[in-house]
Amino acid sequence: MNEQDARQAVEAAIGKVAPDVEPEDLEGGARLRQDLELDSLDFLRLVEVIAESTGVDIPEADYPAVATVDGLVTYVAAHG
Amino acid sequence: MAEFRMPSLGADMEHGKVVEWLVKPGDYVHKGDLVAAVDTDKTVMDIESFQEGVVAEFLVDIGDTVEVGTPIARITATPAEVPPLQPAPPLTSGTFSPDARSPLAAKEPTPAHPGQEGGHTEPSAKAAPPVRHLAHTLGVDVGRISGSGPGGEVVRADVERAAAGPATSAAPEEAVQPAVPEAAPPAEARRVRSSPLARRLAAELGVDLQNVAGTGPGGAVTEDDVLSAVPPRSRPPAGPPSGRAAEAPPSSAQATEPSHEAAQEAPRRERTTAAGGKAESLRQAIGALMSRSKKEIPHYYLSTTLDLAAAVAWMQAANQQRPVSSRLVPSALLLKATALAAKEVPDMNGFFTKGSFHPSSDVHLGVAVALRHGGLVAPALHHADTLTVDELMDQLRGLVSRARAGRLQRAEMADPTITVTNLGDLGVESVYGVIYPPQVAMVGFGKVLEQPWAHNGMLGIRHAAIATLSADHRVSDGLRGGRFLARIDELLQEPEKL
Numbered sequence: 001m002n003e004q005d006a007r008q009a010v011e012a013a014i015g016k017v018a019p020d021v022e023p024e025d026l027e028g029g030a031r032l033r034q035d036l037e038l039d040s041l042d043f044l045r046l047v048e049v050i051a052e053s054t055g056v057d058i059p060e061a062d063y064p065a066v067a068t069v070d071g072l073v074t075y076v077a078a079h080g
Numbered sequence: 081m082a083e084f085r086m087p088s089l090g091a092d093m094e095h096g097k098v099v100e101w102l103v104k105p106g107d108y109v110h111k112g113d114l115v116a117a118v119d120t121d122k123t124v125m126d127i128e129s130f131q132e133g134v135v136a137e138f139l140v141d142i143g144d145t146v147e148v149g150t151p152i153a154r155i156t157a158t159p160a161e162v163p164p165l166q167p168a169p170p171l172t173s174g175t176f177s178p179d180a181r182s183p184l185a186a187k188e189p190t191p192a193h194p195g196q197e198g199g200h201t202e203p204s205a206k207a208a209p210p211v212r213h214l215a216h217t218l219g220v221d222v223g224r225i226s227g228s229g230p231g232g233e234v235v236r237a238d239v240e241r242a243a244a245g246p247a248t249s250a251a252p253e254e255a256v257q258p259a260v261p262e263a264a265p266p267a268e269a270r271r272v273r274s275s276p277l278a279r280r281l282a283a284e285l286g287v288d289l290q291n292v293a294g295t296g297p298g299g300a301v302t303e304d305d306v307l308s309a310v311p312p313r314s315r316p317p318a319g320p321p322s323g324r325a326a327e328a329p330p331s332s333a334q335a336t337e338p339s340h341e342a343a344q345e346a347p348r349r350e351r352t353t354a355a356g357g358k359a360e361s362l363r364q365a366i367g368a369l370m371s372r373s374k375k376e377i378p379h380y381y382l383s384t385t386l387d388l389a390a391a392v393a394w395m396q397a398a399n400q401q402r403p404v405s406s407r408l409v410p411s412a413l414l415l416k417a418t419a420l421a422a423k424e425v426p427d428m429n430g431f432f433t434k435g436s437f438h439p440s441s442d443v444h445l446g447v448a449v450a451l452r453h454g455g456l457v458a459p460a461l462h463h464a465d466t467l468t469v470d471e472l473m474d475q476l477r478g479l480v481s482r483a484r485a486g487r488l489q490r491a492e493m494a495d496p497t498i499t500v501t502n503l504g505d506l507g508v509e510s511v512y513g514v515i516y517p518p519q520v521a522m523v524g525f526g527k528v529l530e531q532p533w534a535h536n537g538m539l540g541i542r543h544a545a546i547a548t549l550s551a552d553h554r555v556s557d558g559l560r561g562g563r564f565l566a567r568i569d570e571l572l573q574e575p576e577k578l
Contacts, residue, residue, distance in 0.1 A: 020452045039450070039505035040409040041480050048404045060399045060407065 001054065001080030007073045009080075013049040014069075017042050028070035036069075056080045082131045083139075083151035089120050089127070089493045096120050097145040098152060107135045109155065114489070116152070121365040123457050123483070127490040133157050362455035370514045377432075377515050378553040384565045385544050386414075386572055388528055392543040394575040410528050411502050412473040414545070416578045417571040418523050419443045419464035419472075422498050425564040427556035428521040428549075429497045437520060437555045446496025446516065447476065449483040457483050458499050458516060459492035469578050500525065510546040520552035521564075 001009075011026055014036070021036050032038045038046060043063075050072075051057045056079045058066055066072040086096050100117035103109055109129045118127050136154040140146055294301040391413050399407045422429040422443045430439035445464035450456050459482075461467070461475050482488050496516070502525045503511040509529075513522035526546040533542035547568055551561045571578060 018452065033505065034507060037452070037506070040411060041477055044404070044407060044409060045477075045481075047407075051404050057404060060396060 001056075001077050003073060003077045006054070006077035006080060009050065009054045010069065010073050010076060013046055013053060016049050017046045026069055028068070028073070030069045031067055032069065032072070033067065050076060054080045082133065082155050082157060084115065084129065084131070084153040084155050086118070086146050086148050086150045086152050087127055087130075087490055087494070088148045089118065089125055089490050090122070093120050093148060095145050095147050098140055098142055099124060100142065101138060102126065103135050105135050105137055109133065109135060117487075118490075121361045122455070123362075123451075123488055123493075124486040125488045125490055125493055129155065131155050131157070359454045362451075366455060369517065373514050373517050377517060377520075379515060379550050380553050380558060380561065381512050381548065381550050382558060382561050382565055383510060383512075383546055383548040384562075384569060386547050386569045387533070388543040388545055388572060389533075391572045391575040392528065406470065406473075408469065408473050410545075411525070412469050412476060413572060413575055413578060414502065414525050414547075414568075415445060415447065415461070415464060415476065415500060416467070416469050416472050417568045418498075418500055419445045419461075419467075420571050420578070421564050421567040422521075423465040424567060425560060427560050428551060428564050430520060431497070431518040432520050432552060432555060433518045437552075440497040442497065444495050444497045446499030446519070447479060448499060448501040448513070449480050452484060457488065457493070458496060458501075459483055459488050460494075460496035462491070498523070503527075510548050512548050513550050515550055515552060520555045521561075522550040523568075524548040524550070 011023070014021055014026065014032075018036060018038060025036060030036055032043060032046070047058050054076055056076050058075065058079075062075065066075045089096065096118040097120075098116050099119045102114045102116055109115060110132050111130060112128050114126045115129045115135075116127055117124050119125075133155040136156045138153050140150070140152045146152065292301050388410070392410065395408050395410060395413060402408075422445070426439040427437075429443055430437060432438075442463055443465040444460040444462050446458040446460050448456050448458045459479055461472060461479060464472060467475065479488075479492065496519065498519055498521050499513070499516050500523045501511055501513045505527070508526055510526040511524035513524045515522045524547070526548075528543055528545045530541050531544050533540055533544060535542070547565055549561050549565050551564075
């Protein structure tokens with residue numbers, strides 16, 4: 001999957017899990033937990049939505065690599 | 081005839097506004113069926129009927145705000161419950177179907193959430209509360225299946241069997257129950273196994289449940305099934321009438337599966353937006369309640385550091401074997417351990433009312449859920465001590481998403497016996513909560529982090545978290561409170577047994 005598709009999938013997934021997050025908050029460096037205020041259940045749901053929409057299953061061990069919007073995009077692009 | 085009154089949806093609720101009727105005059109309702117959505121200062125909640133019968137008329141209009149206890153609808157009793165020689169109450173609605181008054185209705189209905197409001201539930205030996213809850217979720221009437229447990233008790237397997245086979249759920253196997261008449265009322269004949277939420281959604285969207293293939297447990301129709309049964313174009317928005325039209329489901333989500341997801345999220349988004357306007361009233365309600373708590377309850381505070389090495393290792397190993405949809409988060413383990421400890425240390429679990437403490441024999445674990453637009457609600461996980469960790473995780477996810485969508489049910493808000501606040505996700509190490517009256521204890525969990533830990537004379541790195549207790553000094557003191565916290569830690573040392 002190219003980076004643009006991955007970014008689109010990630011943004012759509014975040015919109016679904018946290019509908020109140022504004023598009024301008026989705027800077028690449030934004031941290032999902034601290035900046036976007038996703039709690040552990042939101043984060044799990046995000047991982048689930050990403051798996052549904054892109055087929056990329058993120059194992060728990062890789063969670064540290066996907067802590068930011070950019071990290072997640074890169075991960076999805078690399079594994080999708 | 082019975083009046084359906086505005087219920088109290090929490091110790092601090094004085095009035096509520098009817099924002100949506102989920103039934104219409106002439107509808108037949110069982111105990112536990114959802115009747116209306118009510119807006120309190122905190123959130124919108126679905127409320128269920130306390131009685132069985134036919135909805136005769138509404139006594140308030142949508143948008144009316146009334147005091148707790150005000151009659152909001154009239155529900156006429158079934159013939160067997162009407163005293164003899166007294167003419168049946170006149171019905172205002174011509175849509176009423178006489179079939180609905182069949183003898184079927186005369187038998188004892190089973191409450192969906194027993195035990196939260198002493199007055200209206202009868203103790204039933206036929207099924208344990210979690211089983212009844214499961215039955216309610218699956219749309220199975222416990223009164224109509226025969227139990228294979230001790231003393232004819234209905235057990236989990238019976239309910240699952242009934243949900244799986246349409247024949248069994250409707251068959252009059254129980255000798256003591258009146259036989260189901262040939263001409264069952266239409267509402268019953270069409271009964272399809274489904275969750276209450278799915279039924280409500282189907283009604284809103286004009287979907288006939290009979291035409292929907294269920295993918296839930298035992299073939300029960302789920303919300304998703306209902307949503308996928310609706311062609312995307314013809315889906316009317318669900319939710320309160322105000323401010324609906326503005327946000328149609330975005331057309332951008334085009335992938336095959338996500339299309340119904342988008343429709344599912346859209347109403348949720350509207351709810352959230354609509355709820356955003358009430359952040360201030362929620363803030364005031366929380367402020368008033370917490371002032372009262374701090375004024376009336378002599379709090380004492382304790383903290384201890386939980387050794388989570390075993391729990392986290394067990395959870396990580398379990399999660400590796402699981403698809404993402406059934407992965408656990410540490411909160412599920414912490415909540416389960418808390419529920420078990422509360423069961424064992426009753427001084428933490430119950431209500432202080434009318435000058436004395438009334439311990440609760442059930443553990444309904446309140447979970448503080450931060451709302452995205454600000455404020456929080458603390459709905460209950462019922463009988464949390466009896467749930468498996470997986471069941472608890474499942475219910476937690478449902479509870480949090482419904483809390484955020486503003487669709488909690490009355491029982492969930494009304495009766496937590498002890499509350500947990502888990503601020504660890506936001507990065508703090510410890511949180512000392514304010515007790516939610518009339519409860520007598522509040523447990524706080526900080527973030528799970530790795531830290532240096534001395535163990536058996538050696539230093540190592542372990543996962544740990546700080547647990548705190550705010551408890552009511554009128555009921556307990558530090559010794560008992562300390563035992564409670566220590567017990568949580570002990571239970572977490574054997575996560576596989578939780």
